[in-house]
Amino acid sequence: MKIGALYVRVSTHNQDELSPHAQIRLGKEFAQKNNITIPEEYIFMESISGRKAEKRYDFQRMIGLAKTKPRPFSVIIVWKYSRFARNQEESIVYKSLLRRQCGIDVLSVSEPLVDGPFGSLIERIIEWMDEYYSIRLSDEVKRGMTEKALRGGYQARPPLGYKITERGKPPVIVPEEAAIIRIIFQKYVEECCGCFEIARFLNQLGYRTSRKEPFERRSIEYILQNPTYCGMIRWNRTTSETNEIKEEKDWIIANGQHEAIISKELFDRAQQRLHSAHIPKGARPSSTYHHWLGGLLKCPVCGRTMIAKTMYRKSNGEAYSYFVCYGVIKGKCAAKNSVSSLLLEPVVLQALQDVFHTKEITYMKREPTRKQEMVDERKLLSEQLKQLEQKEKRIKAAYQNGIDTLEEYKENKEILRNEQKQLELLLCNCQPSSPANFPQKEQACQKLHTICDVLFSETFSDSQKNEVLRSIIQKMVYDKPQDVLTIYYHLPDS
Template sequence: MKKIAAAYIRVSTHMQEELSPDAQLRCIRDWGNVHGYYIPDEYIFIDNGISGRKAKKRHDFLRMIGLAKTKPASPFEAILLWKFNRFARNQEESIVYKSMLRKKCNVDVISTTQQTTKDIYGDLIERIIEWTDEFYSIQLGEDVFRGMTENALRGNFQASPAFGYKVEKGLGLVIVEDQANIVRMIFNLYANTRMGFYEIARHLNRLGYKTKKGGAFEARAIRYIIQNPIYKGYLRWNYANGTTHVVNDESEWIIVKSPLVPIIVSEELWDRANERLKNEYRPKNGKPVTKHRHWLSGLVKCSSCGASLSTSVQYRHDRTYINFQCYKYLKGKCIVSHGISEKKLVPLVLNVLKEDMSKSYIECERIEKVVENQQDILDVQLKRLATRETRIKEAYLNGIDSLAEYKANKEDIQKEREFLLQQSQNHSDEENKSSDLPGKIRGVYDILISDQCSKDEKQAAIRSIVKKIVFDKENKTLDFYYYIKED
């Protein structure tokens, strides 16, 4: 009787001597047939073009581990690999996952080309193989980084071309004139007018200009273009271990003038634009102009596009001014301004709450206490049962289980399916209840007007009954969407 196994296949991001996914699977299946393993198609896991240094980036690997941890028992008895380095190139992660699989899940990890014995000497050989693989991976990464850094210091172009450029075979980096004209417009507007990133983005979008990917311009894209020295003929390379140039006090860069980069804007224009950026975004009086959390943050929505109104704070003459504005409008994607000050918005919100807490009936949405929808949970559980049913049928057809075993397993699955359906019936929807909502609104209102409650306490209070508030600036109205959680 053959044992069920999974096959894990990985092809790396860098060039090396390794087999293709099809070739790896063929080797694994040939070895499995000889050694008594059967590999169903649903247990073939492939991570293509992904490094083995970090497991969190390998989605099929994590899916395979999740299935192996299934209770009460894993659906497969072993994981077959072409080589151990397909499982991981990080020895620490490799040891953790192998130990968990072998000791807690009773799932062995087997290389079909690097056989080891089932004793302490076999474990030692496997550790040596893992250490050698990790050393190779680290050394390769250092060699690639060293080569790219040296390439940057020589002024050679080595990345995807920025907006305004393209790479042509035999010519290298060349200017895309229509994009370059947009770049020149951005620098001129920022250096010679009082327009900010948001206004420039909206201006470009109104003119119908598109980014390299065909999307609308955003404020952050304008800022990135302003800060990129490539437009004045310089190349920038991130250099984590050096101290050549600091950008935003976060990342260190190598910046070198390169004769290989055609110039789009003059150095004088680039410097003027960046001098303005530096002055405007410098913290004032130790208080940076940044987003400020408010108890209404994330709740108030734009009636035009549905985006949240973001919060900003300004400090003038030792006074604080808080304003709300549509997030997408600030990014240049929404054309309708929904700007309103905190001094105007808060009284509007409190007035609506005060009116609603005196009503006898309020339309609201009923939300269950659990995060997931009960029907979604049921669908997933029934799907898993269907998969198990298919698997036991395959086991019977392939001679792994006897007819009696197949019937017993199928009977267990049917009982579990009936139990799930009965549980689902008990969670049938009820009618919305809003009779106690006015009382809850009154309690929230008392918290919001209290000087003793923090903004965190106020935010928690209003979020306990309000799903969202839609602000229509033109009509000066607020639409509240209440909800009640199931007790």
């Protein structure tokens, strides 16, 4: 008896005779009638329905095994040739490889062929009909999905904030994840935070994406661009084979049947900022400036950002920053206001301390966010601090029970202390203001006091110092000829 293999693939139809188990049963019956034995290890069952052979794992495993020497089987049995391949080019390539290089034939249970040239002609006709049917089926499926999308039907993996509870029904909101979505839109639209800053803020709170991974800049941008969150659906945005984004005119955007997490107004404001923001190709996030004044210092002549260049002192090789107008570098500004960080740093620190002592600050008021879209960040931060308290109790218990050494206990405790400082700093930066006296000077000065402590501390990085400065300072302008530093403060709503 010949040794054979059986290849089974799920069909796009819901017909019992084409179910995987039915294909196995009929394949074994065919093998028994033709004196072919099929060992269990040579039954290859594909769990997906794919047109491309390269995406079918069990198919590739079967072909790889067929190419080994000595050949493990001499024939491959399928229910129909369409189960082997629905692309005529792939069918010819793989069948030719099996027959010429491996001496293995492919037989169909329901489509027997006669020997000779006429049989080859019939086989090619069957392959062509299978490919034509596949193309027609694909077009019909696409038309059906398009109609469903136009009616607001959801037919994709739900994003963060939603889940599918019943097949065929619209996704429903996951409350704890929806809070993350509201934070992202609130910080981006109302507080003008960048995507990088938002990602880092969420990661500090221990939040994760729908794939349980840390947030990145691109994941924040994807959420901000997704109309699902304002109750709409977006379909046909990417090409399934390459995942490339199609032209916007080919997208289908319609009112969905699911509940919205944010308002359409807030989503539109986010799109307006996304489209108006100019991000040069290859530009790094503002929070990764090497100097803590990076991105804040502006040219007094043209208003462009003063960028920092790293310089080294001739005497001892110590590194420092030298700020130059970006327009000067590009030949678009004739200003001569370059300044060294060695001169500028003490001036800025002294100016902040003077404001702290005199309590003389003038602010620009922002319109508050509508109540239903506000997120209580203070509550979230307080919950994170409580979790740190529980962690500290656990690591202390681990030390007392002899699980951790004293060194490990000290190391873990120091890590928790650093996390606690960061969370307390974030909590300080989002203190609520008084509606009767916006903003309260005592609160603002307390915030300045915290910022000064951070700037004078060596435990914080330049990126962290830059971030706390941005929480209260809009920009700085240093007029070198007049030796005048002007600092523009703001206190965002929290």
